[in-house]
Amino acid sequence: MMGSTVFDSFLFRDAFGTAAMREVFSDSGFVERIVRAEVALAGAEATVGVIPRPAAMLIAERADATRLDHDRLRRDTENVGYPILPVVTQLVEQCGDAGRYIHWGATTQDIMDTATVLQCADGLDLISASLDRVRTALRRMAAEHIDTVAAGRTHLQQAVPITFGYRVAVWLSALDRHAERLLEVRARDLMVQFGGAAGTLASLGGGTEGTAIRAALADELGLRDPEITWHVARDGLVAIVGLLASIGGSIGKIALDISIMCADEFGEVAEPFVPGRGASSTMPQKRNPISSELMIAAAKLLRDKSAAMLDAMMQDFERATGPWQVEWAALPEAFLLLSSSLHQADFVLSGLQVDTARMRSNLELSHGLIVAEAVMMALAPMLGRHEAHHAVYEACRRAIDAGTDLAGELQRHAEIAARLGTDKIEALCDPTGYLGSARRMTQAVLDRDVTTPASWNAPSSGSARRPAREDAASR
Template sequence: MAIHPVEFRYGTPEMRVIWEAENKLQKMLDVEAALAQAEGELGIIPAEAASEIVRKASTEFVTLERVNEIERDTKHDIASLVKALAEQCEGDAGEYVHFGATSNDIVDTSNSLLLRDSISVLRDKLTRVLEVLLDLADENRDRVCIGRTHGQHALPTTYGMKFAIWADEIHRQLERLDACSERLCVGMMTGAVGTTAALGEEGLEVHERVSEILGLRPVLISNQVVQRDNHAEFIMVLANIATTLDKIALEIRNLQRTEIMEVGEKFDPEKQVGSSTMPHKMNPITAERICGIARVIRSYVVAALENNPLWHERDLTNSSSERIILPEACILTDYILKLTLDVLCNLVFYPENIRRNLEFTGGLIMAERLMAELTRRGMGRQTAYAAVRQCAIEASRTGRSLRDVVLERSEIMDYLTVEDLEEIMNPETYIGSARRMVERVLEESEKWL
């Protein structure tokens, strides 16, 4: 019976399959096979035994059921795997399984294979999110909207700016993931305390050859484990990615609020239900799910950091938490990447509400522009600020437009014509370098992709 939501509610098939028990077992068998192959090539074990181990290192022969059956007695997962593989080998080949290795050589190296595959899936979705954001930035470079600071109407901006800023951030997350991958996905075959002593003079050659066979870079130095600063960095990168997606989803949720309703998730009124009791509700449930799951992903950072300080050459305190946080962090990050794609690819714009909100303050959002223009025309900056502020306060108090209040102030209108004021009060023409900034991101993105 399924218990964890990852089993039945959250996650994608392509990421789940990486962390399924049978695939994890196969990756550990792949490491045992690489070890046997390297030792056979170097004459440490008989070539025939190495070939037999390589042939049988497959879940076709070593079943999950048999490994679990042995583990019920041994209480040791890798010892159970070794026994299950050895008993499948013909002749005396089984005697050479796992020679010179320690359990964590198998665990850490197989985890590198799992993480490498996971990063490939994550990278694909991150790239797709980036591409969608760039398209949205391009399509909306001239869609002027109100910018908000402290939750208050500030100055005009564009939706192109919003999407371009997110795209730029997603690109940085891709760079972080790639840089982290270089340090994280390494091979290790260094024995009980990292000295390769059991493998004799050829220990380092075995260590390097195993990694080469598996397509990994061999760790430069280790004790019984690949040091966990690498894994902590990876979890922190995923938490950072999750926070970017949280930021995007939070903005969309806010912009979908009833009183704002500028953009929002697509809602299918024929099928979708927003509330079990309120028939009118159309909630941003996907964006909310992104924000909620992002909190869980961030929570794994503490455990990942605490997995780095271990006793002496290693203790077991990192193992149990990593069995949870590594698969879950990958599965949940991949899942909210998918949800983000779903939201962004089906984003609904409400142009009339964008225009309504842009005009909501009766021109108060153009106060900065008015001050700047007065300064350009000869009024002192501090004097202009004070004069415009007085007008803004009166407009707010009386409910009149800023334009109408300004028209009555001769000390201001001495510097302006009515036509000047009309142009100043047009928010569509006060977006500064917004369009060029978006274009710069689009131009730069040709290198990213």
Template sequence: MSLTAFDSQVLGPLFTDPDTAALFTDEAMIKAMVDVEGALAAAEGACGVIPQASAAMIEKTCARARIAAHRLSEGTLSDGVPVPALVKELRSQMDADHARFLHWGATSQDISDTGLILRLKSALDLHEARLRQLADTLAGLAAAHRDTPVAARTRTQQATPTSFGLKCAVWLSAVLRHIERLPGLRARLLLLSFGGAAGNLAALGDKAMEVEAALAARLGLGLAPAPWHTMRDGLDEYAGWLSLVTGTLGKMAQDVMLMAQNEVAELRPGSGGGSSTMPNKVNPVGAEVIVALARQNAGLLATMHQAALHEHERSGSNWSIEWLTLPQMVIATGAALAAATRMASELVVRGDVMRANIEASNGLMLAEAAMFALADHMPRPEAQELVKSACKAVNETGTHLFDVLAQRCDLPVDWEALKDPARHMGASGPMIDRVLESHQALGAKS
């Protein structure tokens, strides 16, 4: 039985990404915790805290251990965390003289949290690669369509012409910022969690800091200045980043859906889904899923922030909330990135329809340009009133705005030349160039 859409055999392929989801299986969780236990023993052996022979045996046992998830279920139910049952299973696989040194000086939260961080490290690498792939695709679209006029829409209504390349560059600019945030995020998130029973590593005596440094080095993680058992801002910042990423992808997907509506038809988002009863339908399934995942993450972010209120040096309930929430956010982000990359690469841009939609307004979309052209020859308030009056006439007669203005005023304005929407895309070109330069610079740093 499936309890959520993420683990459903029917709905799962729609809302999950296999590569990201693989990091949150029971098997992946157990392996990460076992890896931490093995690295801890090795670090303690190297620092002289436990016998070298025991450290070698523990490390060897952890490297070959294969612990079935169901073996931990009963212990997790009673202890509220799988680590005690995990330690019991590992000890059963080695001689008692060595087994007693397993998990020396650590607490369950050290093993669980650090195992999670190891998996999040892999998730960040995967998602950064996807973001960079998406950025490359969007950069290609921005460059290819820098001179493609399209109707800008504000508050869902046609505004003035702009460049479709600039629209793509705007999407790209946010994607680049998410990539730029990653070095700082990694530095604050990918930290060893190691505090022992109450956060001060008392059981390790004067070897505490030495073991901590050795363990962090073995796992490729940073050192936190102080234990973060109950200060979860690193995870909360990461959750915020996940929501920011899916929010950007959702905004992009929503734009695509609106531009792909039959009445607009300026884009075709690649392949789509059909209807059970309407053969004419090609639904933008990928874009719809991205929007749904973005809204899901936005809601879950609030839950993650609720979980930040840990009590004193350990909290069971708030820690559990993270287990319920964060994996969904990570998996949703992986799925949204996969869908967005696919959507962008398959996007069909219909420049002819974009221009036709502009021309269908009979010049009303160029009203601002007309006002500024007239303002070169008369006070701007008068120009504004003249254009406003002419717009009313366009709606009544269907005559092009510039033809109405040519009839109503005798001024040296080349109205025919001004009808070309490509002349009214403002500073789109330089703006696109700036974003593309940022994209190239970011690529050079990778």
């Protein structure tokens, strides 16, 4: 079957997703997690004593997602509107007499939400690993170029000197914070869902059995046990997709900087060379920054996915009429988009070609104007800041009008020359002498270690991670 969107297109799917992430959010991946949730529910209910242990063991032995009839599932899902009843029907058939205990006390949304959260957990594993690779590449680049002087730019004009390592460290600092947010979102938002018809677990009586089952189910699947059913409180999934969009935005910012620096007029960096990559059909000289363009496109599309999830938060009463289905489209696509963006970023940043000589020559384009602030601040204690600004502004204006360099105009300015002297003016006009705390701040980012806390561990079943059972405030 031919694809109809960039996500399933044989032409574009690897530009807007990765094979690993497509597997997590594939139909078969979703159905497998539905079955996993149903088996885990039976096990949890047996642990609490609600269903017989032999029945739960038989369900675990016989429930097999690979033996489900997919064509039948598709037809029944189209008719019912949800896939859970069709899956449960076939699981009951697989499990014989024990099948009567499948889906005990649960509702459709319990299992679908739990399966979705399991997908999110596995998707976040892939995102975290990709983000770590990108951060490693940036950390290496920032360290290598910690003293590489370059033009700092504001409003696309040269402002003051910086180092390229500083620019990279700014990129890295945002991604380091995102790594921390990924840890937080795991602990808070990867929640099991089990509430029954309207969330009250009434079908399991008024005692403690219902919440005990929910706790055992959460433990079995490596998910958080929430205090209350979240059928219509969708903030957890919204937070996850919002974070994906935010990471995508930070990657998009890096891509925008790189794509501009790749322009012939800048020429300071180039994406890794691969024969034919980024080529034009008519202009043989072209080497377009195609990976950066894909990262920027992903950032823009991720914003829409986050907006859709926010819109879907407005759900009526105890079970919504429509917003839930919005998540089915927005959430998988958000994971796919960010997986692609991080993949492209890893490719670019691991092999980015940096032209340090061009960076240095670009500093000379302004004929010294880039250090005008340095001169002004040196004069300020003598003339006052306002007067110093006015004097240097006049020197800059003359340099621009005459096409001369700032140092020469400063020498010709009687008061400035008298106050500073030739040697001081020459020193102030050296861009390497006006870098402020760029090196110190870059090193501070490099010294910061964002790693997984020791309290995090992988559960014995499933691939989701969970925090150790301790109060969040103690972490």
